[in-house]
Amino acid sequence: MEQIEMLLDFQEADMEADALETEIRRSPNRIALKKNRDFLKEQQDAVKQMEEQIVTMLDRVDVIKEAIRRQEEQLKALQKRMSDSPPESLEDTKAMQADAQSLLHDIHGYETEMKRIQKDAAENERRHKEIIIRFAKVKTEYDQQKVDYEAEYTEQMKKLEEKRRIAQEKTKGIEAKLMERYQIIKKHCTPPVVKLINGQCGGCYMSLPSVTLRNLKAGSDIIECESCGRMIVPV
Numbered sequence: 001m002e003q004i005e006m007l008l009d010f011q012e013a014d015m016e017a018d019a020l021e022t023e024i025r026r027s028p029n030r031i032a033l034k035k036n037r038d039f040l041k042e043q044q045d046a047v048k049q050m051e052e053q054i055v056t057m058l059d060r061v062d063v064i065k066e067a068i069r070r071q072e073e074q075l076k077a078l079q080k081r082m083s084d085s086p087p088e089s090l091e092d093t094k095a096m097q098a099d100a101q102s103l104l105h106d107i108h109g110y111e112t113e114m115k116r117i118q119k120d121a122a123e124n125e126r127r128h129k130e131i132i133i134r135f136a137k138v139k140t141e142y143d144q145q146k147v148d149y150e151a152e153y154t155e156q157m158k159k160l161e162e163k164r165r166i167a168q169e170k171t172k173g174i175e176a177k178l179m180e181r182y183q184i185i186k187k188h189c190t191p192p193v194v195k196l197i198n199g200q201c202g203g204c205y206m207s208l209p210s211v212t213l214r215n216l217k218a219g220s221d222i223i224e225c226e227s228c229g230r231m232i233v234p235v
């Protein structure tokens with residue numbers, strides 16, 4: 001068999017193996033599996049974030065509780081002072097009342113914040129529960145999908161190995177230099193070897209200069225397309 005024919009024969013087997021590899025990568029089961037895996041990962045991240053938020057909330061609750069306790073103490077002390085030694089002037093009475101008002105105002109502010117945190121915490125807990133339930137459901141589905149896909153994958157990989165083996169077999173007898181050119185071109189153009197079609201490159205359909213065409217028809221050598229770099233064979 002001539003080099004060109006052998007190369008084309010190998011290319012056909014090589015392209016078949018590549019096509020199967022693409023098919024494996026694009027398998028709907030593989031994509032569904034990946035989608036669920038990404039979803040589970042997202043949920044895990046969300047749970048982690050929620051747990052961090054809860055820690056922050058609990059810390060803040062401690063701070064607020066302590067602040068309320070201190071304000072109440074001050075208020076009690078103020079009230080005690082007012083009953084033990086009632087203010088003598090109207091001004092003193094007003095000043096004490098203003099202090100008490102200010103303390104009550106602060107306490108009210110803290111209580112409002114506390115209520116808001118409790119509401120947020122309840123919402124957090126509700127979402128957390130929701131996620132846990134959904135997570136468990138998807139996880140069960142995912143585990144089964146994984147088992148199923150692994151069987152499919154093993155099967156497909158066996159087929160791919162066989163196709164690769166056949167292609168490898170067909171490289172026997174092809175000059176090493178030619179194979180090397182094939183592999184280099186394949187990195188940016190596929191298929192790397194094309195036929196001449198109506199004076200054009202069978203890969204990119206660029207018309208070839210007449211000098212090149214003459215050389216090709218004279219069968220001097222395999223030429224490379226100046227536009228796309230593919231090997232053009234005169235078949």
Ligand SMILES: [Zn+2]
Pocket residue numbers: 201202203204205206225226227228229230
């Ligand atoms: Zn071309």
